[in-house]
Amino acid sequence: MPDKNPTRLTIRRPDDWHLHLRDGAMLRAVLPETARHFARAIIMPNLVPPVVTAAHAAAYRDRILAAMPAGANFTPLMTLYLTEATDPEDVRAAHAAGIATAVKLYPAGATTNSASGVRDFEKVRPVLEVMAEIGMPLCVHGEVTDHEIDIFDREATFIDKVLKPLRKKVPDLKVVMEHVTTQDAVDYVRDSIKNLAATITTHHLIINRNHILAGGIKPHFYCLPVAKREAHRIALVQAAVSGDKRFFLGTDSAPHTDALKLQSCGCAGIFTAPNTMSCLAEVFDAAGKINKLEDFASLNGPRFYGLKPNEDTITLTKGDPVSYPAHIDTEDGPVTVFDPGFDLHWRVEE
Numbered sequence: 482m483p484d485k486n487p488t489r490l491t492i493r494r495p496d497d498w499h500l501h502l503r504d505g506a507m508l509r510a511v512l513p514e515t516a517r518h519f520a521r522a523i524i525m526p527n528l529v530p531p532v533v534t535a536a537h538a539a540a541y542r543d544r545i546l547a548a549m550p551a552g553a554n555f556t557p558l559m560t561l562y563l564t565e566a567t568d569p570e571d572v573r574a575a576h577a578a579g580i581a582t583a584v585k586l587y588p589a590g591a592t593t594n595s596a597s598g599v600r601d602f603e604k605v606r607p608v609l610e611v612m613a614e615i616g617m618p619l620c621v622h623g624e625v626t627d628h629e630i631d632i633f634d635r636e637a638t639f640i641d642k643v644l645k646p647l648r649k650k651v652p653d654l655k656v657v658m659e660h661v662t663t664q665d666a667v668d669y670v671r672d673s674i675k676n677l678a679a680t681i682t683t684h685h686l687i688i689n690r691n692h693i694l695a696g697g698i699k700p701h702f703y704c705l706p707v708a709k710r711e712a713h714r715i716a717l718v719q720a721a722v723s724g725d726k727r728f729f730l731g732t733d734s735a736p737h738t739d740a741l742k743l744q745s746c747g748c749a750g751i752f753t754a755p756n757t758m759s760c761l762a763e764v765f766d767a768a769g770k771i772n773k774l775e776d777f778a779s780l781n782g783p784r785f786y787g788l789k790p791n792e793d794t795i796t797l798t799k800g801d802p803v804s805y806p807a808h809i810d811t812e813d814g815p816v817t818v819f820d821p822g823f824d825l826h827w828r829v830e831e
């Protein structure tokens with residue numbers, strides 16, 4: 482009989498299927514925070530300028546490897562930023578050479594550094610067809626950008642207006658809906674038969690829109706897609722703890738310096754890398770589903786990507802509240818760490 486209230490849990494080493502590492506001084510500061518617990522991560526390509534070609538991705542991977550802390554055992558899985566000028570044959574070659582694991586679709590203007598994203602989806606169809614042929618997943622920031630569409634409706638509208646037609650045109654394409662925030666997205670993924678999965682972030686399992694807006698504006702809870710109503714957060718928790726193989730962890734840990742967050746037009750992004758595993762364990766434990774944490778953080782992701790789960794393990798133990806820094810220091814300035822608003826009792830044994 483498995484223990485109903487375990488205080489110790491050993492799981493396969495987790496992976497992060499959606500991560501922003503940035504570049505330069507920020508890369509050097511944040512990479513150790515992910516490499517400490519995670520074996521692999523899908524690295525987002527929204528640098529300035531973006532990581533568009535196989536050559537860019539190879540060079541960025543080299544910069545990440547050069548910034549790796551001593552003794553770390555971490556593999557960055559690179560992505561290519563899809564533009565209307567992307568060459569399908571460059572994508573094919575990048576995949577064949579093991580340089581790129583996935584391609585990232587940003588609707589133009591949807592989020593941080595997405596100006597080079599896609600406006601006309603017909604223009605990228607040849608790329609999507611090659612990806613379907615070679616089994617390379619498309620990671621999607623699923624929000625429409627029309628100014629008339631309310632920001633809280635942009636994900637649901639994207640599913641109807643963009644994703645459904647796109648998946649009809651290229652049905653063999655494997656799609657990951659990134660950082661889903663709504664019951665609508667959870668339902669859409671659950672209704673799919675194949676080739677569709679979703680990542681869920683740490684923070685969207687914990688905050689709703691009141692955390693951002695009620696009792697004063699909280700810029701450190703602002704990210705895109707923006708957190709929705711509590712009913713949506715509950716739907717995300719239910720999907721995450723269900724064990725359903727179509728849902729897995731993508732932290733979307735997205736560091737910005739406090740100076741860039743705390744201004745009249747602050748950046749979107751929440752930095753969760755340092756305390757993600759403790760936050761997740763707390764959420765899964767509170768739901769009575771700590772035994773499903775391994776599926777969500779370590780098994781379902783590699784399965785969808787066609788990769789093996791990690792052989793090594795991490796152990797979490799439950800005890801007195803865990804301490805973690807309120808911010809990390811970088812050469813560009815401090816970066817605030819996500820504050821879940823409650824004590825974290827699960828720590829990863831070092």
Ligand SMILES: NC(=O)N[C@@H](CC(=O)O)C(=O)O
Nearest residue numbers: 501592593704705735749750
């Ligand atoms: N999630 C965010 O709020 N921000 C991300 C971009 C993204 O993933 O949309 C970033 O790069 O800062």
Ligand SMILES: [Zn+2]
Nearest residue numbers: 592622705706
């Ligand atoms: Zn995004």
Ligand SMILES: [Zn+2]
Nearest residue numbers: 501525733735
């Ligand atoms: Zn992101």
